[in-house]
Amino acid sequence: MKTVQAPCSSCIRKTKHDVLFETSQQRGEETRDSYALISCGGCSTVSMGHQRLWVDDGSIDQAYYPSPVSRKMPSWTFWLTLGLMKNKEEGALGALLMEIFQAVDGGQYRLAAMGIRALLEQVMIFKIGDLPTFDKKLDEFQKQGYISLIQRDSMRATLDVGDAAMHRGFRPTEQELSIALDVVEGVLLRKLSPNYRLGLIWWLVADEQNKGDGRHVKYFEGNRSAHWRSLDMNLFDGL
Numbered sequence: 530m531k532t533v534q535a536p537c538s539s540c541i542r543k544t545k546h547d548v549l550f551e552t553s554q555q556r557g558e559e560t561r562d563s564y565a566l567i568s569c570g571g572c573s574t575v576s577m578g579h580q581r582l583w584v585d586d587g588s589i590d591q592a593y594y595p596s597p598v599s600r601k602m603p604s605w606t607f608w609l610t611l612g613l614m615k616n617k618e619e620g621a622l623g624a625l626l627m628e629i630f631q632a633v634d635g636g637q638y639r640l641a642a643m644g645i646r647a648l649l650e651q652v653m654i655f656k657i658g659d660l661p662t663f664d665k666k667l668d669e670f671q672k673q674g675y676i677s678l679i680q681r682d683s684m685r686a687t688l689d690v691g692d693a694a695m696h697r698g699f700r701p702t703e704q705e706l707s708i709a710l711d712v713v714e715g716v717l718l719r720k721l722s723p724n725y726r727l728g729l730i731w732w733l734v735a736d737e738q739n740k741g742d743g744r745h746v747k748y749f750e751g752n753r754s755a756h757w758r759s760l761d762m763n764l765f766d767g768l
């Protein structure tokens with residue numbers, strides 16, 4: 530079977546893919562389109578590759594569906610969607626988060642950014658009630674202890690990305706979108722479902738002499754600990 534290197538949206542990297550089916554079409558003089566149904570050799574995820582050849586200059590546009598994003602939808606999104614975590618409002622938030630990931634998968638970054646903005650606003654309204662502006666909502670959200678000052682800044686920046694997409698047609702980069710999704714996932718995980726607790730699992734292993742594991746503590750030197758603590762006081766003190 531013919532194989533090609535292609536990005537896999539489940540493995541989140543380029544892998545060898547089997548080509549299950551391919552076809553091409555020439556509809557006009559200018560372009561020739563080739564389509565390939567491909568299956569990841571690592572995880573069997575099926576996707577479609579589309580190549581457009583511009584006859585004039587021989588240049589090629591290439592796209593994949595789902596698009597090769599650098600992150601997966603978190604598995605707890607399904608719980609949210611089903612409303613299993615707590616209640617109906619959370620179910621609606623989960624459904625919106627799922628649509629955001631579908632937009633990311635489809636390369637629709639502007640729509641994803643707008644969705645993220647809407648989702649963050651809904652979470653805030655859900656928690657603190659409706660207030661006239663984003664800044665007032667953010668202030669209150671922070672005041673009631675749902676986010677730290679630094680989280681407030683990153684939420685503000687994330688809302689700005691959504692705003693720019695909505696009002697100025699701004700298209701966020703994959704990295705900007707990825708940061709926005711980090712913020713959303715963090716806020717959702719920590720602030721919804723008070724009956725669930727976020728945990729960290731440590732695995733205690735027998736002492737070893739040679740590998741030197743545990744020597745990587747640079748991130749903690751000087752006044753770095755104050756920085757980490759400012760990100761999330763409760764989590765830091767808990768640890």
Ligand SMILES: [Zn+2]
Pocket residue numbers: 537538539540541544569570571572573574
């Ligand atoms: Zn894969």
